[in-house]
Amino acid sequence: MTAPAAAASQAPTRPILSLRGVSKNFGAVAALTEVDLDVAAGEVVAIVGDNGAGKSTLVKVLSGVHRADTGTVTFADREVTVASPADAHALGIATVFQDLALCENLNVIQNLFLGREVRRGRLDEVTMEIRSWELLRQLSAKIPTVRVPVASLSGGQRQTVAIARSLLGDPKVIILDEPTAALGVAQTAEVLNLIERLRDRGLGVIMISHNMEDVRAVADRVAVLRLGRNNGVFDADAPTEEIVAAMIGASDNAVSRRANQRRQSRQRRQRKEEE
Amino acid sequence: MADVREAAAAPLDLLDERLRRGEGLKAALAGIWGRVRSGDLGALPIVLGLVVIWTVFQSLNSVFLSSANLVNLLMESASVGIIALGVVCVLLVGQIDLSVGSVSGLSAALTAVTFVKHGWPMPLAMAAALAAGAAIGFVYAQMVTRLGVPSFVATLAGLLSFLGIQLWLLGDTGAINIPFDSGLVHFAQLAFLPEWLSYVLVVVAAGWLFATGYGLARTRRAAGLSARSTTLLVARSVTVLLGLGFAVWYLNRARGVGWLFVSFVVLVLILNYALTRTGWGRSVFAVGGNAEAARRAGINVRRVYTSVFVLCSTFAALGGMIAAARLAAANQSTGAGDVNLNAIAAAVIGGTSLFGGRGSAFAALLGILVIQSISNGLTLLDLDSSFRFIITGLVLALAVMLDSVARRSRVAHGRAA
Numbered sequence: 043m044t045a046p047a048a049a050a051s052q053a054p055t056r057p058i059l060s061l062r063g064v065s066k067n068f069g070a071v072a073a074l075t076e077v078d079l080d081v082a083a084g085e086v087v088a089i090v091g092d093n094g095a096g097k098s099t100l101v102k103v104l105s106g107v108h109r110a111d112t113g114t115v116t117f118a119d120r121e122v123t124v125a126s127p128a129d130a131h132a133l134g135i136a137t138v139f140q141d142l143a144l145c146e147n148l149n150v151i152q153n154l155f156l157g158r159e160v161r162r163g164r165l166d167e168v169t170m171e172i173r174s175w176e177l178l179r180q181l182s183a184k185i186p187t188v189r190v191p192v193a194s195l196s197g198g199q200r201q202t203v204a205i206a207r208s209l210l211g212d213p214k215v216i217i218l219d220e221p222t223a224a225l226g227v228a229q230t231a232e233v234l235n236l237i238e239r240l241r242d243r244g245l246g247v248i249m250i251s252h253n254m255e256d257v258r259a260v261a262d263r264v265a266v267l268r269l270g271r272n273n274g275v276f277d278a279d280a281p282t283e284e285i286v287a288a289m290i291g292a293s294d295n296a297v298s299r300r301a302n303q304r305r306q307s308r309q310r311r312q313r314k315e316e317e
Numbered sequence: 318m319a320d321v322r323e324a325a326a327a328p329l330d331l332l333d334e335r336l337r338r339g340e341g342l343k344a345a346l347a348g349i350w351g352r353v354r355s356g357d358l359g360a361l362p363i364v365l366g367l368v369v370i371w372t373v374f375q376s377l378n379s380v381f382l383s384s385a386n387l388v389n390l391l392m393e394s395a396s397v398g399i400i401a402l403g404v405v406c407v408l409l410v411g412q413i414d415l416s417v418g419s420v421s422g423l424s425a426a427l428t429a430v431t432f433v434k435h436g437w438p439m440p441l442a443m444a445a446a447l448a449a450g451a452a453i454g455f456v457y458a459q460m461v462t463r464l465g466v467p468s469f470v471a472t473l474a475g476l477l478s479f480l481g482i483q484l485w486l487l488g489d490t491g492a493i494n495i496p497f498d499s500g501l502v503h504f505a506q507l508a509f510l511p512e513w514l515s516y517v518l519v520v521v522a523a524g525w526l527f528a529t530g531y532g533l534a535r536t537r538r539a540a541g542l543s544a545r546s547t548t549l550l551v552a553r554s555v556t557v558l559l560g561l562g563f564a565v566w567y568l569n570r571a572r573g574v575g576w577l578f579v580s581f582v583v584l585v586l587i588l589n590y591a592l593t594r595t596g597w598g599r600s601v602f603a604v605g606g607n608a609e610a611a612r613r614a615g616i617n618v619r620r621v622y623t624s625v626f627v628l629c630s631t632f633a634a635l636g637g638m639i640a641a642a643r644l645a646a647a648n649q650s651t652g653a654g655d656v657n658l659n660a661i662a663a664a665v666i667g668g669t670s671l672f673g674g675r676g677s678a679f680a681a682l683l684g685i686l687v688i689q690s691i692s693n694g695l696t697l698l699d700l701d702s703s704f705r706f707i708i709t710g711l712v713l714a715l716a717v718m719l720d721s722v723a724r725r726s727r728v729a730h731g732r733a734a
Contacts, residue, residue, distance in 0.1 A: 127613065143613045145606035147674035148599075156603055157614030164594040168536050175329050187330065 056119075058083045058246045059104075059135070059215050064113030066099055073099040075270045076113070081215060081246040086237060088249045088261035088278075092289050096270040097250045101219050104248070105137035106130035118214065136208035137217040142200055150174060150188035150195075154207045177206050180243075181236055198229025205236060215246040222256050234260050254282050328543035345549050362719050363667060363683045366712070367690065374694035381694055384571035390686075390693045391568070392505075395581040396421075396639040397656060398685035401663035402588055403632030405681050406625045408664055409592070410605045411673025412461065412468040414629045416453075416475035417660050421637025422652025423479045424450055426486040428501075428638050429493035429647035439500055443638060450634025453479070454627035461626070462619040468626075476657070484649055492648035495641060505642035508576040515565045515574045523558035527551065577639065582682070589678035601625060605673030636660075655706065662709065663688050666716040687712065 057080035066074040074096045081087045091097050102108040104115075106124040114121055117133050124130050130137065144153050151167070151174045160166045160173070174188050183202045185195065192200060201221055208216055218237070222230040237260050240247050251257050257264055258278055266273045266288040274288045283301075353361060374381040400417045407414045424446040432442040453475065460471040487493060495502055510518070527550055534544035568574050592598035603611040604621045612618045640656070641647040665671060666687050667680025688709060695705045 128615065139613070143607070143610035145603045145610050145674070147606035148602060152599060152603075156599070156611070157616050159596050159599060161596065165596065165599065168533075168540050168542065171330065171542060172540050189330070 057081055057116075058118055059248075060116045061104075062114045062116070064100075064103060064110045064115070066096075066103060066108060066110050073270050074103070074110070077267070077270070077272055079248075079265055079272075081248055083214065083246050084241055084244045085263070086241050086247040086249060086261045088251055088257040088264045089267060090251060090254070090257055090264055090285065090289055091267035091273075094269070095267040095289070097267055098219065099270075100267070101137065101139075101217055101248075101250060104130065104135060104217055105139075106135075131211055131213075134212070134214040135217065136211060136213035136215070138201075138204045138208050138219065138221065140219045140223065142204040144192045144200060144204060146193040147191055149191050150178075150185060150203055153192055153203055154210060156207075158210070174206075177209060178202070181206055181209075181239060183236075184232070196229060197225050198232045201225065201229070201233050202236060205233075205240075209240075213245065215248065216240060217248045217250075219250045220252065221249065222251065222253060230256060254285065258282070328538075329541045331543050345545070360668065360679065360683055362716070362723075363687060366666075366716075367683075367687055370687065370690050370694070374690070374697070378694070378697045381697055384567055384569075386693065386697070388568055388571045388573065388575070390689055391578045392575045393643070393693065394685045394689035395505075395575075395577045396636045396643060397659050397663065397688070398581050398636075398681055399584060399639060400633050400636035400656070400660040401667070401681035401685050402584060402678060403629030403636075404660050404664040405667070405669050405676055405678060406588070406592075406601065406632075407468070407629045408669045408671060409601050409673060409676050410622060410625050411608075412622070412625070413661070413671075414457070414472045414626065414633075415469065415657065415661075416472040416479060417629065417633040417636075418652045418654075418657030419476045419479035419483065420450055420453055420630050420633040420652070421640060421656060422647075423483040423486070424634035424637035425641035425647040425651040426483045426493070429495055429641060430486050432499070433493050433495060443501070446638060447631055447634050450630040450632075451627050452630075453634075454630030455623065457630070458619075458623035458626040462622050480653070483652070487647065487649060492646055494646045497645055501638065501642040502645050505577050505639055506645070509573040510576060510579065512569050512573060515569060516562070518579070519558065519561045519565050522561060523554045526557055527554035530554075585678050585682045592678055597621075597624065602674055605675075607674075633660075655702075655709070659685075659688050659709070662713045665720075666713060668720070670720070671717075 059079075059081045061077060061079040064074055064077045064079075065072065077096070077100065079087070079089075079100070089097050089100065099108065103110045104124065106127045106129050109123075109125055115124060116122070117135070122129075122133060124133065124135070127137075145156065148156065151170050154174050154177065155170050160169045162169075171188060178185055178188070181202060183199075183206065185199050185202065192203060195203065205216070205218070205221075221233050221237070225233060234256060237247055237249065241260075241262075249257070249261065261278045264276045264278060264280070264285055266276065266285060268289060268291055273291075276285050276288070371382060380386055400421055404414060404417060427446040427449055428442045431437040431445055432439055437445070457468065457471050457475065460466040461468050484491075497503075530545060530550040530553065531547065534547070534550065537544040565574060592601060600611060600616045600621050603614065603616060604618055608618055611621075637652050641651055644651070663684030664676070664680055665684070667676075667682070667684030669676030669680045669684075691708055691712060692705050695708065
């Protein structure tokens with residue numbers, strides 16, 4: 043059922059990052075089995091899947107936290123090994139983890155440059171501040187001042203800081219793990235705008251999400267994982283039911299049953315009102 | 318039209334229309350007032366506390382604020398103050414060292430034994446004691462980072478063990494006198510700045526403050542960022558010049574400013590520079606704020622912990638030597654009793670958070686002045702140590718409560734907790 047959809051939506055250009063047959067086992071548990079994934083420059087690929095589908099494992103393989111057991115990773119036409127977060131960084135694969143990993147007590151500049159401060163003997167705060175502003179301007183980030191501790195920023199602003207930080211190393215591919223999970227409506231819209239700007243700058247974006255609405259709002263293609271395996275790649279305008287079915291594994295599932303029930307009860311109510 | 322031009326000329330970091338802008342002395346004062354109201358109190362409570370403590374003791378005994386007594390107070394504060402510097406570092410990464418008192422006692426005993434009994438030259442004896450302190454810190458760091466022992470427990474074990482070694486080193490007599498003619502004792506008891514030099518240092522300090530501030534302001538303006546106005550910088554330097562000048566003049570009416578206290582202040586300034594202007598300092602704050610985030614940012618967290626524990630024990634060893642030199646003897650009570658808790662209390666009263674990531678080197682200086690003032694004042698009133706413990710305890714409780722309230726206010730006003 044999903045095969046034709048997958049065939050219809052191959053990557054539009056040569057992929058900058060592609061995975062072939064990547065598997066990862068944790069003891070007896072096969073977290074990923076023969077997973078393929080392509081991301082092109084200037085493309086947003088969403089990875090969706092139910093709990094335990096292997097989304098986070100895939101992120102960790104790409105960001106160098108875990109090593110894949112088998113399979114190949116090709117980056118910019120070269121086969122590479124991503125053995126550590128530093129490797130990923132050196133290649134130009136940046137990851138924004140779900141918990142953002144910011145230091146609340148440090149200000150925006152200090153967080154952006156944490157671990158790679160600009161030095162001229164001592165820390166060069168002025169240069170760092172200027173580059174912080176340039177970076178935040180590029181992202182049209184709405185942060186009034188960079189000299190406040192991150193603790194006083196809103197969730198969306200923190201997400202922006204985390205994304206800006208990942209851009210400092212001039213990456214080619216950026217991976218966002220559940221970027222909108224903890225955000226409100228307006229902040230979510232802000233982050234989605236940010237993702238579109240990243241795409242427009244020619245970055246390949248991989249976005250992990252639970253939220254189908256957000257996925258459909260920005261993704262060019264949607265890759266579905268189910269129980270650690272590929273379960274189809276869809277165009278962003280594919281019907282939600284179809285994608286959900288691929289996530290859960292059948293057209294008759296809890297989600298569709300619930301939707302049907304709601305539809306029927308609504309129809310029943312309407313009939314009553316008409317009477 | 319005017320608004321547009323103004324916005325275009327605004328510095329890069331003040332472009333956001335939500336920011337309130339203001340320049341000069343008045344705006345700076347308003348900014349400080351706004352920060353205080355939102356609970357970002359800085360050093361204000363400690364300074365107010367000192368004023369209250371000094372007023373009370375002065376009204377009870379008019380000797381308290383005399384030049385002679387203040388000279389004495391400053392000299393006495395150096396040893397525990399130096400220990401508190403190390404405690405600040407450990408607290409900044411969210412750890413604790415409960416053994417600073419024992420380590421300082423051990424270091425005093427070690428210095429005395431090698432210098433007096435074995436006839437080592439003084440520099441060698443001191444270096445050996447400092448090295449022992451550094452080694453102790455290194456062992457703590459390994460226990461904490463490699464074996465996962467909580468620093469509370471590791472240093473509690475150290476407290477007992479090193480106290481034992483101190484007693485064993487001192488032997489049956491329990492005390493070793495350090496000759497008065499040794500350089501260390503002279504330095505800690507009798508070395509004072511010549512009057513002219515003390516004033517020169519005040520001018521140098523004020524001038525340096527202005528020069529660095531002006532240099533930074535010029536770089537920032539050249540880069541299109543907002544900067545402190547020159548008026549403000551001049552005002553700040555003149556305030557420091559007059560304040561320090563008056564203090565030095567007052568102290569010079571008695572014995573003057575001791576080299577020991579000047580050295581302590583220099584250590585505070587060096588540590589402040591290291592914490593705020595170097596990559597090491599930045600990583601200390603980062604580890605204290607969020608160790609996992611620091612690790613993912615590529616900071617070697619284990620190395621940061623190690624550096625901090627080593628620094629803390631080394632400062633403790635130095636403080637112990639100074640304490641022995643002040644007394645011209647290393648005995649069983651050097652570093653015992655309230656030294657441990659006074660050092661930790663000084664760091665906390667000075668505004669260092671027990672939870673890591675918040676504090677400064679000046680906390681040790683301000684905190685120890687509070688503690689030493691209480692101790693000194695009560696001694697003048699002929700009240701014994703029971704009162705000293707009670708009142709120091711109350712002040713510590715007050716300081717922590719004030720910090721908690723201020724923290725809540727900071728959170729409510731959207732500042733860093």
